[in-house]
Amino acid sequence: MKPQHNFSTSDRIRVCIRKRPRNDKEVKSNDPDIVCITNSCTVTVKEQKMSLDLSRYIHQHVMHFDEVFDDSSSNADVYGRTVKPLVEFILNKGVAVCFSFGQTGAGKTYTMIGDKFTMASATAAATTSSATAAAAAATADNKNVNDENLGLWVSFYEIYCGQLFDLLNDRKKLIVMEKHNKQVCITGLMETYVKDLNALIQAINYGRSNRSRGCSGVNPVSSRSHAVLQFDVRCKDSNRRIGRLTFIDLAGSERASDAMMCSKQTRQEGAEINQSLLALKECIRCLDQEQPYKPYRQSKLTHILRESFTDNCRTVMIANISPTQSACENTMNTLRYADRCVFVCVCVSVLCVVPVCFYLFYLCIMFICYKISS
Ligand SMILES: Nc1ncnc2c1ncn2[C@@H]1O[C@H](COP(=O)(O)OP(=O)(O)OP(=O)(O)O)[C@@H](O)[C@H]1O
Numbered sequence: 518m519k520p521q522h523n524f525s526t527s528d529r530i531r532v533c534i535r536k537r538p539r540n541d542k543e544v545k546s547n548d549p550d551i552v553c554i555t556n557s558c559t560v561t562v563k564e565q566k567m568s569l570d571l572s573r574y575i576h577q578h579v580m581h582f583d584e585v586f587d588d589s590s591s592n593a594d595v596y597g598r599t600v601k602p603l604v605e606f607i608l609n610k611g612v613a614v615c616f617s618f619g620q621t622g623a624g625k626t627y628t629m630i631g632d633k634f635t636m637a638s639a640t641a642a643a644t645t646s647s648a649t650a651a652a653a654a655a656t657a658d659n660k661n662v663n664d665e666n667l668g669l670w671v672s673f674y675e676i677y678c679g680q681l682f683d684l685l686n687d688r689k690k691l692i693v694m695e696k697h698n699k700q701v702c703i704t705g706l707m708e709t710y711v712k713d714l715n716a717l718i719q720a721i722n723y724g725r726s727n728r729s730r731g732c733s734g735v736n737p738v739s740s741r742s743h744a745v746l747q748f749d750v751r752c753k754d755s756n757r758r759i760g761r762l763t764f765i766d767l768a769g770s771e772r773a774s775d776a777m778m779c780s781k782q783t784r785q786e787g788a789e790i791n792q793s794l795l796a797l798k799e800c801i802r803c804l805d806q807e808q809p810y811k812p813y814r815q816s817k818l819t820h821i822l823r824e825s826f827t828d829n830c831r832t833v834m835i836a837n838i839s840p841t842q843s844a845c846e847n848t849m850n851t852l853r854y855a856d857r858c859v860f861v862c863v864c865v866s867v868l869c870v871v872p873v874c875f876y877l878f879y880l881c882i883m884f885i886c887y888k889i890s891s
Pocket residue numbers: 536537538540588619620621622623624625626627628631733736738739740741767768769770837
């Protein structure tokens with residue numbers, strides 16, 4: 518599918534949807550594919566429903582987003598349309614963050630850090646080569662010497678049940694501190710200099726092997742933490758930060774009902790995950806609506822991402838969805854989460870409905886008074 522509209526780095530938030538292909542189990546159990554990607558911005562979910570007389574019917578949900586990727590799209594396609602345009606922005610002192618979220622097993626880790634071609638490795642390659650290109654241009658123009666000293670540093674940690682663990686440093690516990698100027702910093706976090714792509718892939722694989730995994734109500738091998746992979750472009754000699762790109766592989770969201778049969782620990786993890794996702798949604802809504810106050814202290818996740826909710830940050834949200842009927846409710850929850858216009862629509866409808874109700878109530882009263890008096 519050819520993308521039809523272009524990414525602009527002036528977009529502060531970009532919301533994209535990625536549908537994964539059906540897996541073998543879903544194909545074998547004849548679980549139908551109910552998600553249609555109508556064009557590069559529209560997704561249609563054909564939900565099978567049953568009416569009161571027990572007849573079946575299909576309820577179509579049509580939703581629009583900045584970009585929609587179908588199940589034939591590769592990680593390279595997703596990268597090219599979401600993060601790649603931000604590389605230049607980061608090298609120009611920008612801060613960007615890319616989230617993947619969705620139901621467990623929907624393909625978040627696969628999109629961010631799980632495949633041979635990952636968004637993270639592609640960015641590292643693009644950033645290092647752009648940094649090299651910038652350095653070469655600077656040398657040719659006899660510009661500031663610092664430019665040829667750009668380098669890439671990576672750090673990788675997870676937020677598990679409200680605590681931070683360094684995935685590149687034996688899961689060392691990390692402490693979040695807020696300075697007097699409200700700048701949030703993570704003390705003790707190891708930052709590794711990445712000299713080439715192989716070094717980065719090794720670091721990512723090592724970090725992944727240290728991640729908390731467990732069984733969710735839906736996925737037997739689920740990531741039970743939010744993984745944060747951070748790239749800093751810095752001047753090698755002064756260590757001054759030029760730009761930052763953060764990839765966040767959010768823990769799988771699940772409905773409380775899916776977790777009912779799981780252990781107490783799994784349910785607690787699920788509650789913690791859902792609470793932090795809610796806090797994240799609130800902050801992104803505030804960012805989108807340009808509200809001055811963002812409730813970033815509501816969770817550890819939003820607290821450490823404080824810098825990402827500022828004007829100089831670009832946010833890409835990738836909502837991963839499963840294609841099947843059995844995942845329909847979770848898919849709709851993910852799409853609603855992604856649809857940042859929902860809140861505005863609800864407000865508009867409430868603002869319209871309330872005066873209409875008052876007017877009808879007024880008419881009723883008038884009618885009753887008229888009847889009584891006559
Ligand atoms: N676009 C895709 N193409 C092919 N396979 C995919 C795709 N997306 C996901 N998969 C496969 O689906 C399975 C689940 O994916 P993944 O582990 O990325 O899910 P997740 O959303 O991170 O789940 P959790 O939140 O439970 O950790 C994996 O086996 C992965 O290889």
